[in-house]
Every structure is written in C-alpha cells, then in structure tokens.
Amino acid sequence: MQTWIALLRAVNVGGTGKLPMADLRALCERAGFTDVRTLIASGNVVLRSPGDERLVRSRLEAALLAYAGKPVGVLVRAPAELGRVLADNPFQDSPGNRVLAMFLDAPPPDDALDGLRHRTTERLALGTREIYIDYRDADTMRGSRLALPVGREGTTRNMNTIARLLAMADG
Template sequence: MASYVALLRAINVGGSGTLPMAELKAICVATGLARVRTYIASGNVVFESAQPVATIKAAIEARLHADAGKPIGVTLRSAAEMAAVLAGNPFGEAPPNRCFAVFLDEPPPADALEGARGRVDEELRLGRREIYVRCPTGIGRSKLRIPAAQAGTARNMNTVAKLAELAAAYG
C-alpha cells in the first residue's frame, strides 16, 4: 500500500465550506482508505491505499458530493510527491507561514503567472503541478488572484511540511 495526502478544495474552519474532520475521516474510511488521519480543520487527509490515484480521487469526490450535496474538489499527492513539493519550494529562505503552494491536478500552463492580478510584493514561481507564492507582508493581506490557480487548493509551507512528515511516517 502507498501513502497519500488528499487536499480538499474550499474546506476551512469557518464559513460555508466547513466539514467536521471526524466526518471527513469517516467518509474516507467508507471509501476503503486505510490508516486515515486528518490534519487541522482545513481539509487535509493522510491515508494508505492500494487503489490507483484516479480511483481514489473519484471515490472521495463522489462520497463528498453525496454527503455535502455539492461538488468538493480533491487533489492527491503521494508521500514522495508531497516531499518533493516541500523540497522544491523556491522560497525556502522565507518564513514558511508567508509562503504557500497552490496544488493543481495538472501542470500549470507556462503562461499561468501572466494573468495574475492584485500583485503587490508577492513573488510567484511555477512548480511541477503547483504554483508557489511568497507573500512578504502576509497571506491574509494579499489581494493576489491567479486565474490558473482557481481549480487548485493552497496550503502554507508549515502545513506542507507537516503533511509530508505524516505521509512519510506511513511508509
């Protein structure tokens, strides 16, 4: 069995996108995932499975849609891929709470950063299936909008590091 991280889109601790983590864990267990563990209330799940990635993604999304009554996007990364995202952070010298990765299902287009709007002091770089962003004045203050990132979900580097650690421990 391989270990994975599932990142849910638009799930957070407040507002209309809330999903109790106990409920999320139960959904994942019901889809046949093993050793399911959630991490902070923002839609992060670490688990093991022998199923193909596409099967896992489809099963989680179908179950979430049935339970929540609306589609909830899920992006998956293997333990090795999550470690590579962390290692590939081009802003490694910056505080991890001021940097984040936007996780995408597909590689971002080469011109993905050209459409960015609201940019003040943010720095952006393309990754394999991520867009890395550094916000020197803080993520909460940023007005940055990246159209190519709309289908993705973002996590700060503290969260990426913890998820990489948890997924690696399953191996």
C-alpha cells in the same frame, strides 16, 4: 497499499464548506480507505489505498458529493511528490507559514502568471503541478487580493502544513 495525501478545496475556509474532521475521517473509512488521519480543520487527509492517484481522487470526490450534496474539489499527491514540492520551494528565504504551494491538477501552463491581478509584493514561481506564492511579509499576506485565474480549481497549503503532512505520511 500506498499512502496518499488528499487536499480538499474550500473546506472550512471563510465560513464555507463546513466539514468536521471526524466526519471526514468516517467518510474516508466508509469509502474503503484505511489508516485515515486528518490535519487541522481545512481538509488535509493522509490515508492508505491500493488504488492509484486517479482512483483515490474519484472515490473521495464521490464520497464527498454524497455527503455534501455538491462537488468538493480534491487534489491527491503521493508523499514523494509532496516532498519534492517542499524541497523545490524557490523561496527558502521566507518563513514556511508565508510560502504557499497552489496545487493544481496538471502542470501550470507557461503563461499561468500572465493573468495575475492585484499583485503587490508577492513573489511567484511555477512548479511541476503547483505554483509557489511567497507572501514575504505578514501585512501583504493578510491584505492580499492576489488573483490567479489558473488557480480557480487549485488549493493552497503553506510549507509548514506540507511538512506536517509529510511527517504524518511517514509515521
């Protein structure tokens, strides 16, 4: 059995995709996952499964489709990969709640930042299967209209949430 961290896309954000975390835990257990724990109400799940990343994702997506009646995007990472995301954060000089990793299914293309729109003071950097976004000041983060076309299928988590997920996975 391996520990996995699942990041659900567009769950309980901006009034869309309502999914109580108790329901998410029960759904994961019915799908055969064990030691299921959630963190905050935005679709973060730590679970155990004997399968690989692809199997965990497909089983969880199927269970979410049955529950919600529509597809829910899921990105799955091993704790070591999430630890690397945290360690490789190129914006260590900014507070953890203002630096986000946009998780993607695949490595971002070299031109991933070319279609960027509405950028103001945000700093961005490409990672392995993520894009780092630094909203250095709270006003920029609050009012940002930054649009990243490559990120339509991704989901973001800030560095503080990533650290908390890692602590859960270690526990």
